[in-house]
Amino acid sequence: MRDNDQPLVLVVDDEVDLVTLLTYNLEREGYRVLAAYDGEEALLLASEQRPDLVLLDWMLPHVSGLDVCRQLRRGSRKIHDIPVIMLTARGEEGDRIRGLNSGADDYVAKPFSTPELMARIKAVLRRALPPHADEILMYSDLIMDLSAHKVRRGNRDVHLGPTEFRLLRHFMQHPGRVFSREQLLDIVWGHDVYVELRTVDVHIRRLRKALNEHVVGDSKLVEPVDLIRTIRSAGYALDREAQA
Template sequence: MSRATMLLVEDDPALAELVSWNFRREDFEVRHTADGEEAMLMAQEAAPDIVLLDWMIEGGISGLEVCRRLRRQTATQNVPIIMLTARGEEEDRVRGLETGADDYVTKPFSPRELIARVNAVLRRVRPGLAGESLTYGDLEMDTVGHKVKRGGDTVALGPTEFRLLKHFLEHPGWVFSRERLLDAVWGHDSDIEARTVDVHIRRLRKAINVGDRPDIIRTVRSAGYALDAG
């Protein structure tokens, strides 16, 4: 699954840093600018998957005008746009939506709320980027409902095995060393020993290979592990 790309247009440095940090934690690729004209150029160079756009950009063109222009251009006319603004009046919300915004979040907001709103919009317009379902062969993961099935049968996984399998499903065929899996699944600050990965791989294999199903986790000698049906 490819990473979702976000263009953040926000002239409050502290807020921009907060939003960028939170969405990068959610595995978004975030590009940021505080300038409306630059935002148009960045969107033309590489259309993002979603735009977070501040209504009240200081100087240059307004956020509302950026929204209007993005909707006029072929490359960006279908890119979802969420307006960020301190304006809470219904008339202003309607203006934003009539200009082409897909949603509207009033400041102050919590990062959790904003992430939920962004994912909701992506689910509507680009389901693949919302990461609801990951599949490989007869294996299927519902990342929202935290459910896994193989061949239609429910697979019971602990939280760590779920995260481990999710990482494999997002990178099928890639070979990951124990160290890279520790970073991806347990985090960079983890004190867990690399051999712990082996224990969780065994648990994961036992769970998803039940009923004599083929083992789809390949051990690569001196290298690590991969999700690979062979």
């Protein structure tokens, strides 16, 4: 957040009327707003201005919303953890999964309720803020610096999206404890936002993939232990011993 405590939201959509409507409602809620009408402009503004959140349409000229989201997640440290809410008329379950797999933190289908969208924006921004300053969490070969918003495993940095960061933070604060999908939804996403249970599985897969990338050292690949344990019909836990 900035010194004036007014979050900056980047609205990305090629429909001028919708951008105008969203800008009006966001400014009425106290946000500052940037607008982009295609994917290339969105990436440029994100890099230059570093918004606190991006409202991103799927179907965009030049660069699609999915590709914009992927490029943000692969981008520099300045932009890779910007929260993204995908706005799209593609409301099928498969499309929602694709949107989440691209790195989006939430997914809102058009036409949408403006009050619901504002509630989702508040929830995503609230989740994106680290709750503790100057705190270091450690488990096995993982180190999480909450104040710097950094994660290391062994000798390498682990690059996580904001939702994966919150999931890992919760697991590291409660190692060995099993959490159901419902519990993780309430804790990580919040009580006031409707998110499907399968969303948890998508983000767990992304977290597991980021943690388990091969570590290169001494000219050989070292396969790291999978720290995320899946308990059938129960949920997930951070548990090194169970995977050894």
